[in-house]
Amino acid sequence: MPQVELINKENKPVGKVELPDDIFGVKVNSELLHEVVHNHLANKRQGNAATKTKGLVSGGGKKPYKQKGTGRARAGSNRSPLWRGGGTIFGPQPRDYSYRLPKKAKWLALSSALAAKFADNEVVIIDDLSLIEPKTKAVKSMLKGLGLDNVLIIVPEKNGNLELAARNIPRVNIARVSELNVYSILAHKKLLILKDAVERLKEVYLG
Secondary structure (H helix, E strand, O other), X not given: OOEEEEEOOOOOEEEEEEOOHHHHOOOOOHHHHHHHHHHHHHHHOOOOOXXXXXOOOOOOOOXXXXXXXXXXXXXXXXOOOOOOXXXXXXXXXXXXXXXXXXXXXXXXXHHHHHHHHHHOOOEEEEOOOOOOOOOHHHHHHHHHHXXXXXXXXXXXXXXXXXXXXXXXXXXEEEEEHHHOOHHHHHHOOEEEEEHHHHHHHHHHHHO
């Protein structure tokens, strides 16, 4: 198992932590990462873009002019797509862009994303992040001391004070182990992982 330095809030080493090979030591599969990120973004799409067809545009009940004798092309409705203000041909309609991936593929992609971050030295393990009260200033100061500004903080479970304190800091997000996803991991430069979250990762993903 790979070992990494464990630090405290003051950015001082306080020991070592072993990271599970089955999570942080797997081979990085870039193709699978691309597919899972694509799936994540597709599932977030609202798919509510819509245009009106000829049948949905109001008006057009009366024939604009007689069929013959005008010298003009035949027309049955002024709501035809050929007319200004008419319907749209083959325009977008509400649709569901989401699709499902196998759970095994999602897990392999998640471990691949964590392994990629670890291989690039972008994983920081910290012993404690508890706050007495939800103060954004305290979190900003702590992150500055750690040299982190674009970071995903991974916690083992709900951490109310930390989540409240960090929610207004740009490029800083909190993720519980059970809510981790590949997109969030790759969207941040660094991962700041609570020591207890490493154990929680083993419980959730390695059983």
